[in-house]
């Protein structure tokens with residue numbers, strides 16, 4: 001039977017961002033209702049995290065719970081250009097500037113998200129799954145009224161953490177897509193994948209192609225998440241079913257064909273849209289947007305969860321201050337400025353990856369150690385607390401990029417092409433994985 005509920009804050013979505021916000025607000029004594037239209041535990045992609053994610057989870061008091069779940073330590077990123085022409089480059093989190101976390105971890109989201117949702121419940125939030133937001137009747141600084149599967153909810157404030165569904169972004173028509181980051185991801189979990197080894201052991205494997213890139217994420221002792229992200233120019237013109245595109249790309253990419261030679265897993269892949277967007281403004285009368293509901297960035301540097309947790313912390317703190325009498329307009333302005341700055345920095349890092357000049361620098365024969373440290377500190381997810389030492393190094397790197405573009409001073413590095421005109425690099429499928437479905 002439909003009820004009428006009165007709460008301090010309604011959170012839409014019990015993913016990591018929504019749960020994190022709920023934990024903080026419930027601990028501050030607010031009455032919090034979290035609704036999620038899904039059923040938990042549930043699958044989610046996005047399994048590789050940053051040192052800054054670890055720090056955010058530590059602050060929330062859930063890092064120990066996290067580390068008790070199946071996971072793999074992550075020490076940095078190994079980058080190759082698809083074949084063996086330029087070898088590979090490795091960037092380690094241990095080189096970050098400052099006293100932040102010096103490593104991170106990877107984990108299947110089915111574990112992480114369930115743990116976060118339970119932690120929100122333990123903190124005192126009322127978390128209801130298979131319970132969707134249906135519509136918003138009204139919103140303003142004097143409260144919001146929402147129709148949900150639990151009934152009509154009267155809340156003083158609302159946090160939209162509905163992920164790519166972007167409930168409020170859609171409602172208000174504020175979602176804006178990036179001009180060229182309109183990718184699609186094809187992925188699955190496998191056993192028997194050859195992972196980065198030697199000095200690169202424990203690294204996220206990033207294989208760059210002209211038309212996209214591969215991720216290789218060790219999840220635990222056995223399982224590895226492997227995905228292929230295709231750029232718009234490729235996925236819009238490829239004449240094969242979407243569920244077959246992962247293996248299509250693996251067969252043609254020398255490094256991936258080697259790594260997947262003995263892989264066991266599904267023969268067809270999952271597919272997810274990977275279009276970069278933002279729903280600006282990030283706050284309005286009665287509400288805040290956090291996580292993917294606010295902005296989604298191409299996942300090449302694994303920034304998603306970090307941004308979601310950092311935004312959740314800020315939005316929750318804003319709601320707590322409002323509950324203590326802060327001025328709504330001031331809180332909105334503060335959050336908007338914070339989110340624009342932090343999301344903007346992450347956007348820059350992602351756009352950098354797609355800039356050929358930046359890739360040239362990543363593969364430069366010699367690299368000034370201090371610039372590498374600046375880059376790695378950003379890579380570690382320090383978007384919210386960039387120290388002048390990091391900012392200076394990143395600025396220098398940006399200037400070098402601009403010079404490289406016009407007057408190349410390090411060799412140009414063209415990534416491997418999946419579709420070189422008229423040439424096929426295909427490795428015979430028979431030589432690849434046995435492709436037996438995992439249990």
Ligand SMILES: Cc1cc2nc3c(=O)[nH]c(=O)nc-3n(C[C@H](O)[C@H](O)[C@H](O)COP(=O)(O)OP(=O)(O)OC[C@H]3O[C@@H](n4cnc5c(N)ncnc54)[C@H](O)[C@@H]3O)c2cc1C
Nearest residue numbers: 013015016017036037046048133162163291292299304305
């Ligand atoms: C291909 C790909 C690879 C990625 N790789 C990484 C990575 O390696 N590292 C990383 O950090 N990030 C990665 N990401 C991004 C990461 O997945 C997201 O940033 C992260 O899941 C965002 O968390 P969230 O809590 O904002 O949203 P979600 O985890 O998506 O949670 C949103 C919740 O809202 C619920 N919901 C939606 N609509 C409603 C409604 N109307 N009513 C009630 N509930 C609703 C949903 O059921 C869902 O549970 C990747 C993303 C993609 C697409």
